[in-house]
Amino acid sequence: MPDEQNLTVFVIDDDDDIRSSLSRALGIRGYLVETFSSARQFLDEYDKNKLGCVILDYGMPDMNGLELQQHMKQQAIDLPIIFITGHGGIPESVRAIKEGAVDFLEKPFRQKTLVNCIETAFGTLLEVQQLQQSYRQLQNNFDRLTNREKEVAQFIVLNPSSTSSKDIGRHLEISPRTVDHHRARVLEKMGMTSVTELVDQCVKAGLFL
Template identity: 35%
Template sequence: MTPANAVERESESSSAHATPVVFIVDDDVSVRESLEAMIRFAGLRAETFASAQDFLERPRAMVPNCLVLDVRLPELSGLELQNRIASERTDMPIIFITGYGDVPMTVRAMKAGAIEFLTKPFDDEVLLDAIRQAIERSRVALSEEAEMQALRDRYASLSRREREVMALVVSGLLNKQVGGELGITVYTVQVHRGQVMRKMNARSLANLVNMAGRLRLGRAPRAALQMAA
C-alpha cells in the first residue's frame, strides 16, 4: 500500500462522512494503476492491493465502499476471497473483473452476491456505473446497520423486568394480562411499559411491535417468566 493510502485511512477514521472508497485487488500492476487513476479522476478514493492476502490485512472500512476484484489471483483467488468475506463485509459489494471469464464462473460469482462481472477489456463508464451503484448499495447497508445497532443498544438498556413486559406487550396482551403473567399489579405494568416506550424511543405500540420484530424477539414461555419474577 502506498503512503497516500495510509494517510487516507487515517482520515477515514476521523470522519463519519468520509469520501467513499473503492478497493482494487489485481495482481497486474498496470491494471491497478490504470483503475486507480480512473477512479480518482471520478472523484472517489482508491486503495490498491496486489493479492487477496494483502487486502484481508486491511481493517474493515466504515464508510461507503466497494471491491473491484480480479478473479484470477495468486494463492487465494477472487472467488475464494468473495466466499471468505461474504458474511463479514455485507456492506461491501463486489465487482468482478477478469480476462478469462466463462459462464460457470460468472454464475458462481453472481449467486454469491457479486453485483457485476466484467470481462477485460471493458468500457470505463460501464465500470464506473457499476461502482456508483455499489457505493449507493453500501451506503444503504451501512445506514441500516447503524440503525440496527442503535436499536440493539436501546434494548440492552432495558432492565430484565422491562424486557419481560415488552415481550408480553408486543405479543398482544393487555396490561391486566401482562400483570397476571408476571404476578405484578396493573399499575406496575403501566410503569414498566412507560419506561420501555421511553427507553426504546417508541412513538406508539405499533412502533414498539415493529422494533421487536426487527430484534427478532419472541414471547417467553409462561414458566420462564414465572421463574424470573
C-alpha cells in the first residue's frame, strides 16, 4: 500500500501561469507534482500506476472539469479531485461534491487552504487503499476454504439470525458436530475470532452479496 511520500499531485489547468505557480509552490512543500494543460492531455498521459489527487480547473475549454470527472469514473481512475475555478457557481460546486470531489475552491484561494484539501484527499485515498487491501485479503482467505467450508460460511453470512449448529446442519444436511468443526476451520482460515466478526467483514466487503 502506498504512503504519502509516494503520492502525486496532478495539476490540470489550461492557464500556464497557474500551472507553473502551483507546481512551484507545492514542490517547495515537498509534494510530487505533475502538470497537464488540458483534460485530454491528462487522459492520454496519466499513468494508472501512480496514485495521488487531482487539482482540476473547472472552466477549461474543450472538456471542462465536470466532464473530466465523468471520464475518470468511466476509465476507473480513482483519484480524489479538488476543483479550482475563477467563475464557478453554487450549482456547479454542489454537483462536483455530489460526484465525489474533495472540495471546490474559488480563485484566488489561500495556499494553506489548498494544502489542507490535498492532505484530506491523500488521507481519503489511503483509507480506500487500505480497505481494498483488506477486502482482497478477505477474498484470498475465502478462496482457501474447502467447498463445504464455503457453504458453511455463506450460510452464516446470509442468515445471521440462524447461525446455530442445528440450523446450519439442517440446511446442509450434516450433523451439528460436523458444523462445529467446519465453522471453527472457517474462522481460523478467515482470520476471524467470532461469527459476528465474520458476518460484519463479509458484508462490508460484499462477499456473497
